[in-house]
Amino acid sequence: MSLDKEQVQYIAMLARLKLTDEEYAESVEKLSSIVDFVDQLSKADTDGVIPMAHPFDAIQRLRPDAVTESNERDRYQENAPEVADGLYLVPKVIE
Numbered sequence: 001m002s003l004d005k006e007q008v009q010y011i012a013m014l015a016r017l018k019l020t021d022e023e024y025a026e027s028v029e030k031l032s033s034i035v036d037f038v039d040q041l042s043k044a045d046t047d048g049v050i051p052m053a054h055p056f057d058a059i060q061r062l063r064p065d066a067v068t069e070s071n072e073r074d075r076y077q078e079n080a081p082e083v084a085d086g087l088y089l090v091p092k093v094i095e
Contacts, residue, residue, distance in 0.1 A: 002032040 008028045012019050019027060073086060082089035 003028055003035060 005024055005028055008024055008031060011031070012024075012027070077083045077086070077088070080088050
């Protein structure tokens with residue numbers, strides 16, 4: 001299935017693209033080749049192929065959920081201009 005210039009103009013309008021006439025000609029060619037390739041892929045025999053979410057039978061290795069750093073909030077807040085109850089106070093910017 002090849003695309004024509006009107007279809008590419010519609011796609012460009014949806015994507016809010018402003019194309020020149022040369023760019024339309026190039027886009028028609030490139031998008032048509034992409035659509036033709038997808039059509040070619042859809043003709044592949046997939047009977048008996050089990051759908052999968054990932055190409056490898058691997059399990060993601062997770063690290064143990066353990067605290068590895070100490071809480072140094074008070075030390076970090078020593079540099080802040082204003083702090084109250086462990087929170088950074090900032091100037092109001094919206095009324």
